Amino acid sequence: DQQVKQNSPSLSVQEGRISILNCDYTNSMFDYFLWYKKYPAEGPTFLISISSIKDKNEDGRFTVFLNKSAKHLSLHIVPSQPGDSAVYFCAASEGSNYQLIWGAGTKLIIKP
Amino acid sequence: ETGVTQTPRHLVMGMTNKKSLKCEQHLGHNAMYWYKQSAKKPLELMFVYNFKEQTENNSVPSRFSPECPNSSHLFLHLHTLQPEDSALYLCASSQGEGYNEQFFGPGTRLTVL
Numbered sequence: 201d202q203q204v205k206q207n208s209p210s211l212s213v214q215e216g217r218i219s220i221l222n223c224d225y226t227n228s229m230f231d232y233f234l235w236y237k238k239y240p241a242e243g244p245t246f247l248i249s250i251s252s253i254k255d256k257n258e259d260g261r262f263t264v265f266l267n268k269s270a271k272h273l274s275l276h277i278v279p280s281q282p283g284d285s286a287v288y289f290c291a292a293s294e295g296s297n298y299q300l301i302w303g304a305g306t307k308l309i310i311k312p
Numbered sequence: 313e314t315g316v317t318q319t320p321r322h323l324v325m326g327m328t329n330k331k332s333l334k335c336e337q338h339l340g341h342n343a344m345y346w347y348k349q350s351a352k353k354p355l356e357l358m359f360v361y362n363f364k365e366q367t368e369n370n371s372v373p374s375r376f377s378p379e380c381p382n383s384s385h386l387f388l389h390l391h392t393l394q395p396e397d398s399a400l401y402l403c404a405s406s407q408g409e410g411y412n413e414q415f416f417g418p419g420t421r422l423t424v425l
Contacts, residue, residue, distance in 0.1 A: 202354065209352065232412050243316070243402050243416030244355075289355070293412045298343060299368065300414060302354040 203227045204292050206303035214311050219277040221306050223290030226271065230292040234300065235264060235275050238287045247288075248275070277308075285310045314338055318403050318417035326425050327393060333420050335386040335403030341415070342408035344386040346378060349400040349419070361386060362408055393424045 205224045213219045223233075231252040236244035250257040250264045250273065257264050263276045277284055287307050291300040316337045325331050337344060346358040360368035361380040375397075377389040386403055400421050404414040 204354070234412060241418065241421075243318075243404070243418050245416070246413050249413065298406055298408060298412055299345075299357060299360060300412065304352060304354045 201226070202304075203230075203301050204290055204303040206288075206290055206306045208306050209304070210307040210309065212309045212311060213280050215282060216279045219275075219280045219284065219308055219310070221275040221277075221288050221290075221308065223273045223275075223303055224271060225273075225292050227292070227294065227301075228271065229294045230301075231295060232293045233264070233266060233273050234291045234293075235262075236289040236291065238289065238305070244289055280308075280310045282310050282312060284308060316403060316405055316415050316417035318401075318420050320420060321418060322421045322423075324423045324425065325390070325393065327395070329393075330389070330391040332390065333388040333401055333403075333422075335388075335417055337384055337386075337403075337405035337415070337417075339405055339415060341405035342383055343406045344380060344383070345404040345406075345414065346386065346388050347402040347404065349402055355402065359388075390422075393422075395424050398422055398424045 203226050234249040235247040237247045238244040248259050248262050250266050255266050266273045287305045289305045290303040319334045343362045348356045358372045359378040364380050379387040400419045402419045403417040406414045
């Protein structure tokens, strides 16, 4: 059973608008969450993270929101740019365990 | 070289061949990982090494054999693979326990005929 779920396989957004990518998890012991971005023929690259002691973390155009009661996190990209077209993975970890549990990814397509 | 490098980038092999994938990290990290990525699936963790010691083997078939001679190098030896083993194999590294951010190599696209 998948502990981290990204229910939208793909998302299409107009350039300049907000992109919202969602991630749900089932393990209440997860306390650290990360978003990775992956271009074709490249490995995933770290984008932004959030600890469970926070409910929001912002880095430039990227903001991650965490709702612990709903076991839900989201990544907001504002404004969306063509270079943001990629597959976005959500990942989670528990305590001092440095291993990550991954979602299946959401393919984001930014339309010009 | 910087970051995490993987060779070869592409590999086509028959079911009876033996080949090896190589990963090298230039980040001074202590933990290294092998992942398998199949289309539209989560990244599947295969093996974890921390300070050269294998700490995780996620029920991976014995036709995949990892080797970690030092904390900078990681190999994945392949033999008698099946067509369903065709996938992107990713290597990653991290500082180790207490540090969650992993740095990935570009991957090896493996095709088993």
